[in-house]
Amino acid sequence: MDTPLDTLTEQFRRLPGIGVKTARKLAYYIVQQSPDRVDEFIAAIRNAKENMHFCSICFNLSSKDPCPICSDDGRDHSIICVVETPQDVQAIERSGDYHGLYHVLHGALSPLDGIGVDDLRIKELLQRLGNTDVKEVIIATDPDVEGEATALYLARLLKTAGIRVTRIARGLPMGGDIEYADEATLAGAVANRQEM
Incomplete structure (x- = not known):
């Protein structure tokens, strides 16, 4: 017992x-x-x-809707950083070098786990991009198989919309999680992002 x-x-x-x-x-x-x-x-x-609830704009966890990041007029609203989880938002924010907006997918493409396009917040990202003057989307998914597949899918999808698509630079270990990376690694990765 x-x-x-x-x-x-x-x-x-x-x-x-x-x-x-x-x-x-x-x-x-x-x-x-x-x-x-x-x-x-x-x-x-x-x-x-x-x-705590999901922001109706970026889907980050927040006690307010819209969240403090989405409602901050001091941030660069022409750039959106796409991440997998709310923990990734916090990790990038700790670096102190990114001042744009975010979009949280709540996962990554993983057919073996049954996670497809409809299971992520991709449709909401596309709707959001259609309603704003976003000039660049930074893809900051984890550097693992699922994160890379998600990044490639998004890059192909967004390039047809005429938006500049970049990927955070390497520096994070393959198979690692963004939320566990140190601030210096994340700051360098965001600053040295590459065109996709």
Whole structure:
């Protein structure tokens, strides 16, 4: 019979990147905290779940709609950086060198996993480009097989629309995730993007 600690461990194990040992460590940590501290933790989870939503323009996670990036008149609205996840937006923002807008696809093309064009926010990107004066789209998908396939698909699609399409420069390891790259690598990759 599972104990409450086993049940809590299993819940932590369901989180991405958390193995059995880390899940057990987190479960032990939580049960050793004061009730007030646990209540704060639960309230923070509930607050984030209830108040974070996808921006109706770029599909980044935000507590406001449109998000602060889309509504910032100080940003360059003629450039859109296309990324796979909201975590990628945060990683590029940490570099401090990009001042345009974003579009979050929420994944990458992966036929083996059943993820096709209709499963991503590509249609919304095309609609967005049709309603704005965007001059350049930077494709910043992960440098893995799925990310490269997505980048090539988007490049072909967008070039017919007469928009300049660039790809962030190499410097990120093949098979790596943008969200785990350091700021200097990301800053160089964005600054040295290449025409596709």
